[in-house]
Amino acid sequence: MSELKEELKAKIIEQLNLEDVAVADIADDDALFGDGLGLDSIDALELIVMLDKDYGIRLSDPKEGRKIFESVQVMADYIQEHRTK
Amino acid sequence: MSEKFFIKNYCHIKNQTVSVNGKVIFNDVPITLGTEDFSTFIKNAYKFLKTDYSKFFKMDNLSKLAFLAAYLLLKSENLNEEENNIALVFSNKASSLDTDRKHEAAIENEAEYFPSPAVFVYTLPNICLGEISIKHRLYSENSFFIFDRFNAEHLQLYANSLLRSGKAQKTLCGWVDFDENSYDAFLYLVEKEGEIEHTTEEITRLYNTL
Numbered sequence: 001m002s003e004l005k006e007e008l009k010a011k012i013i014e015q016l017n018l019e020d021v022a023v024a025d026i027a028d029d030d031a032l033f034g035d036g037l038g039l040d041s042i043d044a045l046e047l048i049v050m051l052d053k054d055y056g057i058r059l060s061d062p063k064e065g066r067k068i069f070e071s072v073q074v075m076a077d078y079i080q081e082h083r084t085k
Numbered sequence: 086m087s088e089k090f091f092i093k094n095y096c097h098i099k100n101q102t103v104s105v106n107g108k109v110i111f112n113d114v115p116i117t118l119g120t121e122d123f124s125t126f127i128k129n130a131y132k133f134l135k136t137d138y139s140k141f142f143k144m145d146n147l148s149k150l151a152f153l154a155a156y157l158l159l160k161s162e163n164l165n166e167e168e169n170n171i172a173l174v175f176s177n178k179a180s181s182l183d184t185d186r187k188h189e190a191a192i193e194n195e196a197e198y199f200p201s202p203a204v205f206v207y208t209l210p211n212i213c214l215g216e217i218s219i220k221h222r223l224y225s226e227n228s229f230f231i232f233d234r235f236n237a238e239h240l241q242l243y244a245n246s247l248l249r250s251g252k253a254q255k256t257l258c259g260w261v262d263f264d265e266n267s268y269d270a271f272l273y274l275v276e277k278e279g280e281i282e283h284t285t286e287e288i289t290r291l292y293n294t295l
Binding site for chain 2: 016017018019038042043045046049052053
């Protein structure tokens with residue numbers, strides 16, 4: 001699980017082009033949206049694509065992302081339970 | 086006799102060089118003898134200019150180029166924090182082709198069909214006008230034209246029309262072209278007062294300055 005969380009942090013930084021943010025800067029429970037990392041709606045769509053592409057998880061309702069993308073911890077828990085690859 | 090307008094300031098970004106009013110303010114010398122890629126150059130230019138705008142790194146190459154060129158000219162304009170009436174009249178040859186290709190690559194294989202929303206939103210050249218308008222709070226006319234070549238005649242006519250009709254107080258005009266690591270930005274600000282008259286001859290002369 002710890003490995004997955006580190007992997008997610010690295011992917012978030014790379015795929016969402018978060019300049020000057022390092023893996024160590026993101027705590028497991030940090031909010032990804034709002035006052036946390038400050039991600040926006042396009043970032044949310046990118047994360048949905050990432051779930052599909054890298055973990056074989058296809059969200060039928062984009063609104064599900066609100067809960068799943070709350071933090072790296074929540075994302076990792078969800079991926080652990082639902083991943084198909 | 087029709088009202089005259091003037092070019093207040095102009096800038097170029099090309100050949101790893103950033104210049105304002107013909108004076109080089111940043112020249113990024115590659116560490117190796119090879120040509121430095123655009124992303125490294127524009128990132129270094131962004132940092133040199135102390136452009137504090139984290140969304141910059143999410144933009145496509147064309148928007149980064151246009152955004153930085155516009156920033157060079159607008160940062161000293163004492164803009165209103167709420168709203169500004171500066172029209173944007175931009176042009177280029179390659180449209181958004183660089184980003185269009187990236188999007189095409191992401192959707193050409195049916196088995197690996199994962200289009201990136203962050204790439205897709207930049208598959209129009211005028212998106213860069215939106216980025217500039219958001220940053221500088223421009224609630225104004227904006228247009229992006231595609232031409233085979235730099236077209237001073239069209240820029241002059243269109244900008245003067247906007248200013249003469251009162252639709253804009255100032256107009257930021259020019260050429261912002263990006264395709265496969267080849268880039269060329271030339272922007273200039275037109276208003277009612279200044280020293281360089283806004284004529285096609287002067288626009289062409291300034292475009293060819295560097």
